[in-house]
Amino acid sequence: MVSEYVNEIFDYMKELEKTTMPNPKYMDHQEKLSWKMRTVLIDWLIDIHNQFRLLPETLYLAVNIVDRFLSSREVDTYKLQLVGVTAMFIAAKYEEIVAPSVQNYLCVQDLYNEDEILRAERYVLKALDFGLHYPNPMSFLRRNSKADNYDPLSRTFAKFLMELSLIDHRFLFFPPSKVAAASMYLSRLILDRGEWDANMRHYSGYTEEELSDCVDLMLLLLLIPRKNFPSIQLLKKYESKKFMKASLHITKWVYEHMSLIEKRLSPKYRK
Template identity: 40%
Template structure:
């Protein structure tokens, strides 16, 4: 499921780690104002970006160095409501999880960029945070979200007919066009979502992370998309938490002795 899932299927004992405790640890220890202060102090404004060596798994990820403060200011604006299922009358968390899994497969078949996948999920969850939908339209919302994310992020985006085909003709092109217009109206054409990938790339470069830490951090971050309760955490928090958990996995660090002072204050 996804690029980093396939790369890291050998981490069988990852589930033994207390994943949620890491998020709680970071959330409690590094408050918003401290993180913001750290970003202002440690990230320079330049247009050169980050230079990753050949073969680095983050080499194809855009540099966000000179955008990082703007990303930090934007991320809260694009958070979905983690409790939106309480207000949905015809869908549930299990349906969301099944659809997310299917969309990951679709993303893989279309060979789309990672940032397209996460923008898809963000559009999907933000829409459901403010608009009720029936279960018969849930897949339509999913494929339309991916179509819109593709238009926003890809150079050569899949066509509408491709999404009609991938849904086994469950919907027509007109259905997708109508849903696309509705999404634009509900979300007010705001799709500049700063995903965790940009934050993660900068943080990993900051600590000169090795490939194993990079892959595991990406794997952990990717795990968050299926867990609706984690929608409350901003992308920067997910990125930091993933790195902490990856470091803990490799060096058996306890929560009170994480050697990440270079990363967080």
């Protein structure tokens, strides 16, 4: 981003958050769907995204497209995966230099043919009024990283935590900027990188207190045992050397600090 306009750009992005966030209660009008089905879909999209080696921005935009579309249109169960495939197809065309072709998506699922995906693409875009300009959390994370001296380990841990937020629908109440800041906050806490100082508050736009509800929800998910974890694909992805074995380090830290975590959780998240 152009340095002389960076503050204005991020102010604009925070305003844009208000118009591109989905309805966090959209499942109330989905007669055939459930939040559990959404979780399964997002877990599958994380796997597809990883197989295609796409940019992080593509995954976040794809999930945003899914949630905004489901906020405005009722969908049958058998069409939900089509919405997911189409959202990834659209997001990749928007974010990637070389996007996978529609034929690539035929190789990762066998429910829908090329014509169905292309027709769904037009339908989804019309439903969103062709609005794909979305304040991606990756942009906010990069800004936060500046205050963290661009440390690769804390940024990678934060990326895992941001992707974790895609799995649980309760994060739909939080804007992308807050999810990014909470991810960096928790990453630094795990790595013992010091307090959330004035520099971090300036670049993130959030105080420690303002992040507590989002951080607590992340910790709540991290307390879930592996066998019941909502996204095994996410854990496996971040167990690799490419991602510095972030999920292994984070789950180990959670296990070692379990009692401390349970004490800090807000009452609504306690058992």
